[in-house]
Amino acid sequence: MGDAEIIPIGTRGRPGRGQGSGRPSAASRSLAGGTRKTGPAKERPAARPADAEADPSADSPRPQPASTTEPPAAEVREVPAAARRRPPARTEERTPGSGIPARDWLAAFQSASRELFGDQWEPQLARFLAFLRRRVTGDYVVDEYGFDQEITERFFMTALRPIAQKWFRIEVRGIENIPSEGGALVVSNHSGTIPVDGLMTMVTIHDHTGRFLRPLGADLVFKSPVVSTLARKGGTTLACNEDAERLLRGGELVGVWPEGFKGIGKPYAERYKLQRFGRGGFVSAALRTQVPIIPLSVVGAEEIYPLVANLPSLARVLGLPYLPITPLFPWLGPLGMVPLPSKWLLEFGEPIRTDEYDAGAAEDPMLVFNVTDEVRETIQSTLYSLLVQRQSVFR
Amino acid sequence: MASGERVVLVTGVSRDLGRRSARALAADPSVDRVIGVDVVPPRGDVGDVSFVRADIRNPVIAKVIAKENVDTVVHMSVISTPGSAGGRGTMKELNVIGTMQLLAACQKAPSVQHLVVKSTTTMYGASNRDPAMFTEDMEPRRGARSGYAKDVAEIEGYVRGFARRRPDVRVTTLRCANVIGPHVVSPLTSYFRLPVIPTVLGFDARLQFLHEQDLMDVLIHAVRHDLPGTFNIAGDGILMLSQALRRLKRPSVPMPGLAVGGLGSLLRSARLADFSPEQLSFLTYGRGVDTTRMREQLGFEPAFTTTEAFDDFAVGLTPTGGRVERALTAALDQLPPVPDDAPALHPVGDRRG
Structure with missing residues (x-):
């Protein structure tokens, strides 16, 4: 965003709280979206419509202007009044796959199987599922040392x-x-x-x-x-x-x-x-x-893992034979374990x-x-x- | 073996396994008479067994042995859990003092020629320092400090002492793996009967089982053939705890060892299951025993493998899980049948460098 835009947050240098006026501070008024705020907020989507669509997070703090722009055109045409009144996003509509027909699921599954197992995917998949079932039902053998x-x-x-x-x-x-x-x-x-x-x-x-x-x-x-x-x-x-x-x-x-x-x-x-x-x-x-x-x-x-130092006392507390310090561990955390x-x-x-x-x-x-x-x-x-x-x- | 009639005395017949073993012995043609002894009368049918109500913890037992001219004593009265008997004190008294009195009585009785003791593999303990398979000559890595394992270790000590003092008596000690079967009530079976089974997080115990039928068979086998010595008795093969739970089709909840211990004492007070510390370490590390000597010297072959014994137990339980398996079966029904278990599988698994 090249052109600087002043977003009215904060008290603009004046002491915002504890001044005894009884009014909410400028910051809270602008966040609450009172009468003063509607002017610039309505201007914004008009000024840069591409930005407003591309960046949905910009709309999230202000629910009212978002509700007018967000619903798709088809719904607005049917019941514009109801659309304006209801809350902007309903999560129950967003369950994945509710709108995808079963045939598409099957096709996607088949192409994924073909991708994974090759052309002979059916017997391969069957074999794999049989293997899974064998594991799940415990139908396998370990030797006397527990070797699987x-x-x-x-x-x-x-x-x-x-x-x-x-x-x-x-x-x-x-x-x-x-x-x-x-x-x-x-x-x-x-x-x-x-x-x-x-x-x-x-x-x-x-x-x-x-x-x-x-x-x-x-x-x-x-x-x-x-x-x-x-x-x-x-x-x-x-x-x-x-x-x-x-x-x-x-x-x-x-x-x-x-x-x-x-x-x-x-x-x-x-x-x-x-x-x-x-x-x-x-x-x-x-x-x-x-x-x-x-x-x-x-x-x-x-x-x-070049072991450059050891923490014997901490290792003893943890019951380990040694506690290594390498050039990467523990400084880089889990990455140091690579x-x-x-x-x-x-x-x-x-x-x-x-x-x-x-x-x-x-x-x-x-x-x-x-x-x-x-x-x-x-x-x-x-x-x-x-x-x-x-x-x-x-x- | 005495030339005359063969009289077998069985202790601990009030419990199910003892009663059924006594009945099975009585049905055996090589045995003429079976006398069952316990403090309380057996609940079920004892068949041809003549029951004598006597406490092995007091010297009355010596009179029974002398009067009935007993030549074989089968000692089965070693209990693994206090259960109905009362507290841990009672359990220890029953196990240790009872065995001492019984052995003292046997020592005094010239008619006794053969002693069969049903011991358990619990005496080997379970720890992270255990060898994979215990042979009969191995000692537990950590001596048991309390509980059933200590009782068993003491009982075996007394039995060894008895064998030294009466070298003419053939002593057979059978260290049986966990007995399992549809009728068995033990700490382990009540653990498996829980609807949701707690396991120790990050550990998978190796288990061995002995089917209840095999326990009776091995007792009869030991009575029939006088083969002195100590033998590990277990079904073939190993079952991992996770594998066993999958076969049961019951869901499991992995939780840290300490939490399982706490839950165990909670379940114990609710009388649902009994988690003793040695049970917990068994479910953490597991145990395996070598049964070469059972096969080669005792000449006994269990009819059930570990897996078969467990499956026979699992048949009687209603599965509370198994949803994944049903889904997989349903998916497999949609696909063409697999010719056999050909090891072609993972698309990347067959590549070799």
Whole structure:
């Protein structure tokens, strides 16, 4: 609006209230739409009719002039007097779809279905509805750990795949080291403040081999609401020897991050330095079940949320292992939770065989420590070589 | 096994499951006589069972065992909820003192050769630190501090002590998963009978059930074949709580754990349902037990899976929800039938990188 127009609001410099005159102030008089106001208000639609129509909010504070201009011409012609008397807008007339015939609804629905499911939309839609009905009636199977394969495949993987492929542009090496069947233990480094690397490893392994990685999670995962439900549905179970051995005996591909919170909660300055590998419980589980250990090195996850500081005392109050501060979080609020788009490299190393050791090997602490160190050294050296090969953090 | 006639003593026959188990035992050809014992007479028909009104909490029970020349004792008088018996104090006395007295009587009776104790998987507890499947050798991650779980832990302790003192008696402990069926009245079934079911927000418990018929079958199986040891008894498979509620076609209200606890005590005072703290943690974290030993050593195969047992229970309940399902069924009727459950589905789901 180029031409300045003085809208009479306020007292125009004079003290408006408390002057003892008993009259309402100029501001309230102009807002109330008294006799003085009708002059300029009637002029306005005439002066710029396009503005008045384009900007309906300009009319809203003054209901009287709006009522004369708003009703469509057809209604005015029928009963002009009644139209002027009744309130300007009746919400009950505005229910969506009341005026749209059923045939149009059906046509719109069909074209939407064709758009979504392609030419074969009828069987596709029927299949989709059958799937929905199966979910709604609870007619599906979960395994003993609560793993829901259908939901994992159709929703979790579908949601994570674009993040893995488009956002982090994951490059995979040595995927042939994962056996196509039988139990195996994938041991990985852990980083990134939030265990995104676990999710990405799951979706990558599933996309390349068709197998489901069964991660072992900390007990905090199963204590937190929502997270525990999602984790169980996605195939996670508690990181304890009983569950690890049970899964491995059942021929599953198990994923373990032995650094735990020490790994994902380490400051950015210590990136790609492997932390202590716990007590080596994963090695004894592999030794007892005689499955190969596959070392996995993940490069790129360290940079998604650079942890520059930590609030240990507040974390203790909240019962969390650490409370991260990154360059973006909590400063940008929810936006700070968007991970930085670093370039990821995943390298699966040569399987470390455990079936050559004899039966009592798991009870020999020295041997367990040696194998643990071997796995750790392999991951650490692969990390260094991957870092050398990487062009830059984001490319 | 005694060469002469086989006399079985069953405790806790006043309750429905105890009474029906006793009847089923009496109908079994390998058993000659069944004596039912309880403080109050059973309500329904006991068939061939001879009922003796005796309190296992006092030494009279020893006289019954000696007089009737009992060789097998089936201990079923472990109650999970105070219910009609009175308060928690009475419940504990019935459970723990009753078991102590019964075992003391059995120890004194040379005729007793076999003891079957119906225990429960509740003794494993339920927490976020639990392994997915408990085997018989595992201990609860957190020792029970109160309630039913503590009673059961103490009872099993006394049973183990008895087995040490009378090594000639074969002791079979059956840790049964939650028994379910159309006739079962338990804290869990009254929970599922609520018209709108409160659940703990953000958690989905893994559940295992044992059908009431399977409970009777396993008791008969244990009495018939003298197989000492501790066994987990449960139907095959796992049912998530959310899945169970969907199968029930009853609406659920997720609410924070503390609120569910408060609502539970409210419902308890209204005698609609009973939420004990261990029930709440069970509905939060759930529990699974490994039944390999039941299959391989006990040689028992439940007729109902967990899902089938639950469905048999759900048949008797009128659904209060299920509107979405009806709408979907109506929509599906308009479309051509799907050939089978081909895994083609989501337009984006099949793409692989």
